[in-house]
Amino acid sequence: MRYAEVSKAERIRIYDVARVAGVSVATASKALNDTGRMTEATRMRVKQTAAALGFRPNAMARALTRQRSFTVGLLTNDTYGRFTLPVMAGINEALVDQGVSVFLCGIEDDATLARTHVDAMLDKQVDGIIATGKRIDRRLPVDLSNLPVPVVYAFTQGPEDAVTLVSDDDQGARAAISHLLALGRRRLVHVTGPESFASAQNRAKAFRDLAGEGAPILHGDWSEAWGHAAVARLWAEAGVFDAVFCGNDQIARGVVDALRERGLVVPRDVAVIGFDNWEIVSAATRPPLTTIDMNLKELGREAGRLILELAEGKTVEPGVRTLPCRLVMRQSCGGATGAVRAEGEALQEV
Amino acid sequence: MRYAEVSKAERIRIYDVARVAGVSVATASKALNDTGRMTEATRMRVKQTAAALGFRPNAMARALTRQRSFTVGLLTNDTYGRFTLPVMAGINEALVDQGVSVFLCGIEDDATLARTHVDAMLDKQVDGIIATGKRIDRRLPVDLSNLPVPVVYAFTQGPEDAVTLVSDDDQGARAAISHLLALGRRRLVHVTGPESFASAQNRAKAFRDLAGEGAPILHGDWSEAWGHAAVARLWAEAGVFDAVFCGNDQIARGVVDALRERGLVVPRDVAVIGFDNWEIVSAATRPPLTTIDMNLKELGREAGRLILELAEGKTVEPGVRTLPCRLVMRQSCGGATGAVRAEGEALQEV
DNA sequence: TTGAAAGCGCTAACAC
DNA sequence: GTGTTAGCGCTTTCAA
Numbered sequence: 001m002r003y004a005e006v007s008k009a010e011r012i013r014i015y016d017v018a019r020v021a022g023v024s025v026a027t028a029s030k031a032l033n034d035t036g037r038m039t040e041a042t043r044m045r046v047k048q049t050a051a052a053l054g055f056r057p058n059a060m061a062r063a064l065t066r067q068r069s070f071t072v073g074l075l076t077n078d079t080y081g082r083f084t085l086p087v088m089a090g091i092n093e094a095l096v097d098q099g100v101s102v103f104l105c106g107i108e109d110d111a112t113l114a115r116t117h118v119d120a121m122l123d124k125q126v127d128g129i130i131a132t133g134k135r136i137d138r139r140l141p142v143d144l145s146n147l148p149v150p151v152v153y154a155f156t157q158g159p160e161d162a163v164t165l166v167s168d169d170d171q172g173a174r175a176a177i178s179h180l181l182a183l184g185r186r187r188l189v190h191v192t193g194p195e196s197f198a199s200a201q202n203r204a205k206a207f208r209d210l211a212g213e214g215a216p217i218l219h220g221d222w223s224e225a226w227g228h229a230a231v232a233r234l235w236a237e238a239g240v241f242d243a244v245f246c247g248n249d250q251i252a253r254g255v256v257d258a259l260r261e262r263g264l265v266v267p268r269d270v271a272v273i274g275f276d277n278w279e280i281v282s283a284a285t286r287p288p289l290t291t292i293d294m295n296l297k298e299l300g301r302e303a304g305r306l307i308l309e310l311a312e313g314k315t316v317e318p319g320v321r322t323l324p325c326r327l328v329m330r331q332s333c334g335g336a337t338g339a340v341r342a343e344g345e346a347l348q349e350v
Numbered sequence: 351m352r353y354a355e356v357s358k359a360e361r362i363r364i365y366d367v368a369r370v371a372g373v374s375v376a377t378a379s380k381a382l383n384d385t386g387r388m389t390e391a392t393r394m395r396v397k398q399t400a401a402a403l404g405f406r407p408n409a410m411a412r413a414l415t416r417q418r419s420f421t422v423g424l425l426t427n428d429t430y431g432r433f434t435l436p437v438m439a440g441i442n443e444a445l446v447d448q449g450v451s452v453f454l455c456g457i458e459d460d461a462t463l464a465r466t467h468v469d470a471m472l473d474k475q476v477d478g479i480i481a482t483g484k485r486i487d488r489r490l491p492v493d494l495s496n497l498p499v500p501v502v503y504a505f506t507q508g509p510e511d512a513v514t515l516v517s518d519d520d521q522g523a524r525a526a527i528s529h530l531l532a533l534g535r536r537r538l539v540h541v542t543g544p545e546s547f548a549s550a551q552n553r554a555k556a557f558r559d560l561a562g563e564g565a566p567i568l569h570g571d572w573s574e575a576w577g578h579a580a581v582a583r584l585w586a587e588a589g590v591f592d593a594v595f596c597g598n599d600q601i602a603r604g605v606v607d608a609l610r611e612r613g614l615v616v617p618r619d620v621a622v623i624g625f626d627n628w629e630i631v632s633a634a635t636r637p638p639l640t641t642i643d644m645n646l647k648e649l650g651r652e653a654g655r656l657i658l659e660l661a662e663g664k665t666v667e668p669g670v671r672t673l674p675c676r677l678v679m680r681q682s683c684g685g686a687t688g689a690v691r692a693e694g695e696a697l698q699e700v
Numbered sequence: 701t702t703g704a705a706a707g708c709g710c711t712a713a714c715a716c
Numbered sequence: 717g718t719g720t721t722a723g724c725g726c727t728t729t730c731a732a
Contacts, residue, residue: 011498013725024703029727036728038701059473060410060419061725064708069410071474074454079439089429092456096463101470104424104454106442113446120451123409124421148361224634250634280630284574284600363709374719379711386712388717411709414724 012053021049032057063125070100072307073121075114077141077156078134079106082278083296087132087154090300098308100127107140114142122148127311130303132156136166137198150310154303155296163310164320165303167294169199172325173206176245176273176292179327181210183335185243185271188215191230191255192247193222200247203275207245222247227254235262242270243333249274249281252289256332260286267334277328287331294325362403371399382407413475420450422657423471425464427491427506428484429456432628433646437482437504440650448658450477457490464492472498477661480653482506486516487548500660504653505646513660514670515653517644519549522675523556526595526623526642529677531560533685535593535621538565541580541605542597543572550597553625557595572597577604585612592620593683599624599631602639606682610636617684627678637681644675 018028023046030036031046049055063069074091078084092102103126105117121129128149131140133156144151145159153164180188188211193200204217218233220226227246231254234241246252252274256266266272266287274282274291282289302323310316329335368378373396380386381396382405399405413419424441428434442452453476455467471479478499481490483506494501495509503514530538538561543550554567568583570576577596581604584591596602602624606616616622616637624632624641632639652673660666679685 014727015725025726026703026705026728027701030702033727036701042701056469056473058414058475058725060413060475061708062727063410064408064414064710064725065727067708071453079442080435085430085435088454089456092429092454096455096466096470099470101453101455101474103421103451104438104442105446105451106439116446119406120446120449123406124451125408125410250630253634280600284603364711365709375710376712376720377718380718383711386717392717408709411724412711414709414726415711417724 011058012055014055014057017046017050017053017055020053021046067125068311069125069127070098071103071124071126072100072311073103073105073117073126073129075105075107075117075121075129075131075140075142075144076133077107077109077114078132079108081134082276083134083155084132086296087300087303090297090302091130091154091304092300093297094301094304095308100308107142109141111141114140118142118144118147128152128307130154130307131158132300132303135197135199136169150307152303152307152310154299161318163306163316163318165299165306166320166322167296167299168322168324169202170206171322172275172292172294173203173245174210175325175327176275177207177210179290179333179335180243180245180271180273183243183271183333187239187241188243188245189234189241190215190217190245190247191227191251192217192219193226193251195219203245203247211245216241220251222250224250224254224257227251227256228258229254231255231258231262244270244272246272246274249276249278249285249289249291252291252332253281253285256285256287256289266332271333273333282328282330285332290330290333290335291328292325293328295323299323361408362405364405364407367396367400367403367405370403371396418661419475419477420448421453421474421476422450422654422661423453423455423467423476423479425455425457425467425471425479425481425490425492425494426483427457427459427464428482429458431484432626433484433505434482436646437650437653440647440652441480441504441654442650443647444651444654445658450654450658457492459491461491464490468492468494468497478502478657480504480657481508482650482653485547485549486519500657502653502657502660504649511668513656513666513668515649515656516670516672517646517649518672518674519552520556521672522625522642522644523553523595524560525675525677526625527557527560529640529683529685530593530595530621530623533593533621533683537589537591538593538595539584539591540565540567540595540597541577541601542567542569543601545569553595553597561595566591570601572600574600574604574607577601577606578608579604581605581608581612594620594622596622596624599626599628599635599639599641602641602682603631603635606635606637606639616682621683623683632678632680635682640680640683640685641678642675643678645673649673 014028018025028046031043076084107114129151132154139157158164190207218230244255252272256272259266264270274289277291277293282291364378368375378396381393426434457464479501482504489507503512508514540557568580594605602622606622609616614620624639627641627643632641
């Protein structure tokens with residue numbers, strides 16, 4: 001194994017840089033960190049020899065004195081899920097160019113495992129912890145208050161006085177419904193997930209406000225199967241409708257398929273709009289779904305920014321921060337896009 | 351912010367433990383690490399006071415002396431994808447109870463970003479790096495040979511003399527095809543992804559071997575749309591067929607849907623089998639897909655184990671290690687399961 | 701402007 | 717058996 005031979009013996013330390021540059025370690029350190037005062041010439045010389053030697057400071061040694069490790073922990077109970085993935089990507093994006101690395105800790109729903117991970121992170125002197133989950137109205141199975149490091153909650157519920165980031169269900173839902181209304185649809189129905197989910201409640205409330213008291217709201221689970229079933233029920237019970245606002249993309253896909261099987265044309269006869277913009281579902285639906293994107297990556301970026309500020313000792317106003325969603329137009333509602341591309345939009349390889 | 355007050359001032363060091371236990375730091379260290387020799391009484395006393403004081407060793411300080419950080423880096427270019435997620439989960443699982451933490455580094459396909467991440471990991475003295483990707487026959491956009499730490503490649507291509515883990519496409523494909531044959535199907539066709547993918551090639555080769563020279567193989571992209579299109583083509587050109595082996599679950603779903611639209615009943619008229627076991631696709635298909643699971647989590651676990659061994663200085667035989675796939679029976683092929691549950695199997699909330 | 705020296709918290713030789 | 721001492725690689729007073 002090659003790696004064994006080029007081991008740490010070769011790795012050059014600040015001591016080497018100092019020696020070659022003809023200064024003391026102290027001066028070398030200051031030169032490289034742009035601290036202290038010295039002639040610009042000395043600073044330059046040190047920097048150049050450092051570069052020439054390929055010097056990279058040992059982050060652990062540095063962390064030991066600076067009391068700052070430039071690492072943060074990311075705790076999630078959604079190892080497989082679609083929500084934390086974009087969030088993680090955003091976090092990483094925000095932190096990588098600050099030289100901060102992220103410890104990934106998947107904890108499923110296991111409190112013991114969670115505790116283990118948190119302890120491990122603390123032992124490793126993380127500068128902060130970002131907690132994220134798959135549900136906005138549930139807490140992770142571990143208490144993160146009173147830790148010796150700051151915590152930011154993203155897409156999971158935190159304590160009252162914590163810094164928490166969530167996407168704006170209300171605004172997202174309003175965007176969806178307004179879109180349907182703007183397209184001239186007037187007989188709306190809402191097919192969504194279990195009432196026990198805050199997301200379902202918030203979106204349903206927005207629907208109630210905008211679509212009126214009489215507009216039907218059907219709660220079920222978050223699956224395609226429920227989308228099918230809901231259409232069957234609407235068929236049997238409800239009056240005519242020309243638009244369906246769905247609680248997520250899976251339900252929307254079920255609805256679209258069921259509608260087609262009944263001979264209705266989407267979007268001509270019925271416009272259907274989803275929620276989540278989960279590409280594997282929304283782009284594969286025929287026709288592709290117009291839907292609401294929660295901007296989860298941006299949410300992650302924001303979480304990264306905030307944990308950094310906290311780690312640097314800055315004050316961050318606690319409370320829940322709500323980030324806006326965004327309408328993604330494809331073809332299931334007609335409108336601008338729908339008119340142009342008929343069917344068979346190229347699916348991206350996912 | 352609470353955390354500011356309980357800061358490191360409170361964090362107790364081994365020095366405190368030693369003092370309270372009435373021994374020297376050296377003895378305390380040895381007692382806690384089960385090294386050195388001393389009366390069992392002393393060791394016990396130290397351990398107990400450590401526990402009583404809630405002592406947690408500072409991992410950075412320890413790493414500095416031991417030349418071992420108990421962290422590893424995970425490099426992936428598949429931040430959104432379905433492949434690395436289970437792999438990551440497995441890695442984490444294998445490492446967490448060894449006290450090893452994982453740095454997550456998403457690099458997309460950006461060579462510069464990759465380099466940045468690798469440097470950051472090296473600076474942080476990782477004990478090893480696991481490289482993983484979304485495609486078994488492509489390299490990450492960064493050269494990981496000649497690093498001062500060991501590297502294991504999982505689900506991505508590595509250099510000749512590296513330790514590489516991949517799933518067994520051939521065996522997986524054979525399992526799928528054998529299953530169809532065992533169910534009495536004799537007129538098989540294979541609908542799969544682009545020929546440029548090694549996975550597509552390997553699976554097609556297995557198909558050729560087992561299904562015979564005459565059995566049709568259709569290459570397209572990895573999408574549902576291609577599944578639809580392929581059925582249209584088979585309808586027009588090919589002779590009768592009673593089973594379709596699909597290159598992935600998305601294609602399979604497209605095939606199943608297209609078949610149903612043409613009035614054929616799956617699995618009665620045609621058995622369809624997928625590949626990947628991506629639940630959101632395979633479980634939502636009607637009927638749910640029988641498919642091949644690549645055991646990616648186990649692959650991750652194995653990668654974790656191997657990187658640990660390497661980090662500990664043990665020798666690991668280089669070369670490609672192939673891990674077996676597993677048949678997951680649902681209803682799209684009939685057989686045991688299909689006979690019992692007809693349709694509308696409850697979809698799990700994903 | 702520069703450098704000597706004292707740590708950061710822990711481990712590991714080597715004495716006693 | 718237990719303690720003294722010397723680091724790990726870096727930063728940071730403080731003195732020169």
